[in-house]
Amino acid sequence: MxxxxxxxxxxxxxxxxxxxxxxxxxEAAVRAYARKYGEDEEKWGTVGLLHDFDYERWPDPPDHxxxxxxxxxERGYPDDVIYAIKSHADYLTDCPRVSRxxxxxxxxxxxxxxLTACALVRPMRLGGSRRQGRPQENEAGVVRRxxxxxxxxxxxxxxxxxxxxxxxxxxxxxxxxAGDLGLVxxxxxxxxxxxxxxxxxxxxxxxxxxxxxxGARRTEKGRSxxxxxxxxxxRPRRLVDQRGPGFGQARGRIAGKLVRARCRRH
Numbered sequence: 001m002x003x004x005x006x007x008x009x010x011x012x013x014x015x016x017x018x019x020x021x022x023x024x025x026x027e028a029a030v031r032a033y034a035r036k037y038g039e040d041e042e043k044w045g046t047v048g049l050l051h052d053f054d055y056e057r058w059p060d061p062p063d064h065x066x067x068x069x070x071x072x073x074e075r076g077y078p079d080d081v082i083y084a085i086k087s088h089a090d091y092l093t094d095c096p097r098v099s100r101x102x103x104x105x106x107x108x109x110x111x112x113x114x115l116t117a118c119a120l121v122r123p124m125r126l127g128g129s130r131r132q133g134r135p136q137e138n139e140a141g142v143v144r145r146x147x148x149x150x151x152x153x154x155x156x157x158x159x160x161x162x163x164x165x166x167x168x169x170x171x172x173x174x175x176x177x178a179g180d181l182g183l184v185x186x187x188x189x190x191x192x193x194x195x196x197x198x199x200x201x202x203x204x205x206x207x208x209x210x211x212x213x214x215g216a217r218r219t220e221k222g223r224s225x226x227x228x229x230x231x232x233x234x235r236p237r238r239l240v241d242q243r244g245p246g247f248g249q250a251r252g253r254i255a256g257k258l259v260r261a262r263c264r265r266h
Contacts, residue, residue: 001077006046009075010053013068019056021181022113023049025174029108030101032173037100046077047084047105061091100159107159111170116181119174125183126175 014020030048034041054068069082086095087102088109097103119125159166178184 001046001075003042003045003049006049009071010049013053013071014056016056017182019052022116023052024177024180025112025116026051026105026108028177029112029170029173030104032169032176033104033108036169039101043078043081044101044104047081047101048108050077050081051085051088051105051109061089065089066092103159107161107166108170111167112174115167115171115174116183119183124185126171126178126181127183127185 010020010023014023027045027048031041031045033039034044050068050072051065054071055064058064058067065085065088069086072082072085080099080101083095084099084101084105086092087097088105089095097106161169174181174183
């Protein structure tokens with residue numbers, strides 16, 4: 001089987017583009033581990049790419065991945081490929097993870113999905129220079145905290161690798177296919193390296209970018225033109241702290257302040 005036929009099978013059973021991208025992300029990570037361990041990269045890539053191809057049609061266990069396994073069997077895929085795909089389901093107790101391929105798929109599956117979610121709330125997605133903050137540092141810090149940490153610790157422990165190294169390894173693998181994953185920056189307006197940039201004006205439109213104070217608006221150049229009105233506070237409040245990116249972290253507060261600002265104006 002070739003990768004083209006694998007991808008055609010994915011497209012045949014999966015119409016949700018986000019699910020396709022998840023499979024591409026897992027494929028990239030599993031392929032990277034195959035190169036690291038000196039294994040068959042094509043076989044490992046097939047497992048990563050096809051592990052969820054049946055999920056959209058049969059999302060309920062144990063139909064997924066058993067329905068897909070039956071399809072793969074009919075199409076002549078090797079038994080070890082089918083077994084590895086079945087083994088990533090925790091509820092299939094008769095398919096324990098035995099081989100390195102089984103454990104690698106299990107360790108990469110949920111982590112790639114979580115890293116995608118982290119990247120989608122970053123202006124630079126999976127990109128960014130060291131000077132502006134490496135995505136490895138940001139996503140790794142998120143994964144190490146909270147409820148998800150225990151899950152990823154458990155999964156990577158089957159692979160016997162350090163969690164931080166595993167996270168960074170998967171990020172680097174996903175960066176190599178960031179375009180296919182939809183995780184490249186949307187354009188210059190998504191990157192805020194300069195303090196003179198106005199992320200509010202760039203994001204919601206200069207004609208709608210208000211200060212919380214009813215008497216102040218943005219000028220055409222995106223700077224603040226304060227015109228205090230009677231009853232305004234002495235120091236009008238800004239929507240975004242211009243000392244840094246800020247917008248992605250405070251967009252909820254921005255939306256609330258915009259609503260309040262418009263209500264005051266009317």
